[in-house]
Amino acid sequence: MAKNEDVFKKIVSHCKEYGFVYPSSEIYDGLAAVYDYGPNGVELKNNIRDYWWKSMVQKHENIVGLDAAIFMHPTVWKASGHVDAFKDPLIDNKDSKKRYRADVLIEDYIEKLEEKTNKEVAKARKKFGEKFDEKMFRETNPRVLDTQKKIDGITKRFADLINNNDLKGLRSLIEELQIACPVSGSRNWTDVRQFNLMFSTQMGSLSDDANSVYLRPETAQGIFVNYLNVQKTSRKKLPFGIAQIGKAFRNEIVARQFIFRMREFEQMEMQYFVKPGDEVEWYEYWKEERVNWHQALGIPKDKFRLHDHDKLAHYANAAADIEYEFPFGFKEVEGVHSRTDFDLSAHQKVSGKKLQYYDPDTKESYVPYVVETSIGLDRMFLAILANSYEEETLEDGSERVVLKIPPLVAPVKVTVLPLVKKDGLPEKAKEIMDTVKNDFMCQYDEKDAIGRRYRRQDAIGTPYCITIDHQTLDDNTVTIRERDSMKQDRISIEKISGIVREKIGKGV
Ligand code: GAP
Secondary structure (H helix, E strand, O other): OHHHHHHHHHHHHHHHHOOOEEEOOHHHOOOOOOEEEOHHHHHHHHHHHHHHHHHHHHOOOOEEEEOOOOEOOHHHHHHOOHHHHOEEEEEEEOOOOOEEEHHHHHHHHHHHHHHHHHHHHHHHHHHHHHHOOHHHHHHHOHHHHHHHHHHHHHHHHHHHHHHOOOHHHHHHHHHHOOOOOOOOOOOOEOOOEEEEOOEEEEOOOOOOHHHEEEEOOOOHHHHHHOHHHHHHHHOOOOOEEEEEEEEEEOOOOOOOOHHHOOOEEEEEEEEEEEOOOOHHHHHHHHHHHHHHHHHHOOOOHHHEEEEEOOOOOOOOOEEEEEEEEEOOEEEEEEEEEEEEOHHHHHHHHHHOOOOOEEEOOOOEEEOOEEEEEEEEHHHHHHHHHHHHEEEEEOOOOOEEEEEOOOHHHOOOOEEEEEOOOOOOHHHHHHHHHHHHOOOOOEEEOOOOOHHHHHHHHHHHOOOEEEEEOHHHHHHOEEEEEEOOOOOEEEEEHHHHHHHHHHHHHOOO
């Protein structure tokens, strides 16, 4: 774990040093859980966004896009249940005066038990070597079984307490498990209280309650309230989807792990409207589709896992998380939720406007059910960076940090480098740059020795470097260096775009 924590710290400082992510308002010591994206970060983020949009909207004929405003009528949030139910249970430690999420304290406790089991498994694997059968070990080892029984018991109790909104029960469980404050080490806890995560602000010149509006905590409600507008104008029949990308805001109590949990973040959400009764089939379909989407980027399969929710959000009857193994453990990147007709029915009731679909096949009108896929763009960004970051010792003993970002989403695709800053090489390099930049995001770099320039490009994940040398002036050939293998080939200038396009087209 210590090693992983070190890696995570290195990734965070790499992000700053190479222009991916900066703390917000840093000259004023930053703003907790708010971050800004630098020149390379914004490119990577745009590319992930495009990749999602293309795979959702462009490749599905029955999914269309929407860009709803961040501000919405405040009644939206009353009807959707967010005013009453979008809350986290808070607990304070009286000695350290630190505030925690009660559910996170219990989840961390469960995670520690899981770590204990993983350590047992690792020890046994070391002892038995190739013959080791992990499944059998987990199913038969008494210590592992004992810990698993404990985990199952706590998980079940925890889910019941959360689903019943039992705050006293949560406090008792924290006491029973003897969970101590990580700062003071004491178990001197306050009662558990509910804390609404929505930010509110005033609209117009009066600052009374009547003018209060919320910053949306999810983009989905913009889709729900526009569902009939979109269905009618795009003339879609069920099943069909509406996709949207945009900012969401949550006043997170426990803001930690860099851009994993932010107060301002971006979501890429898709609501799939289906006939009531078909939702289970579509829920299973979208879980599989979304897992495939992640894997198509080339991140190894075993870095992801599907985790069914024990505690359901107020709007869902089934939900699963797609989790990525970050350096700080498996954590949610995306949620797939079966939201039933909860939201549309609530908006229909509160607004008094019919939100029904007329089914031309059955000649019936009904409120559709909804299956939602919801991925955090910032979390996907972090997953890609964490998966890409590698420290390598090369054959000559030197070291390099390389981001093996999938070429499709790499911030810069090609960098053009004149070998030396004289003899007409910069002019020739700029000529090439002017052509290639029409096709791809390119950089030009003539400063420092060529080796240092390659390292700089490795550090931002550029898949190809094109070097212009004296031979280029004679025969119009260049060397092309591939990031991961560092292999160099001599090719003619006309071939550059084709080679790069082929690599990017593969998606990995
Ligand atoms: N519309 C459903 C919804 O908002 P959610 O599970 O609360 O569901 C969906 O959020 C995704 O949004 C999460 O899987 C995560 O990737 C991202 N997300 C949620 N809270 C976040 C935060 N504070 N910082 C960054 N990303 C967040």
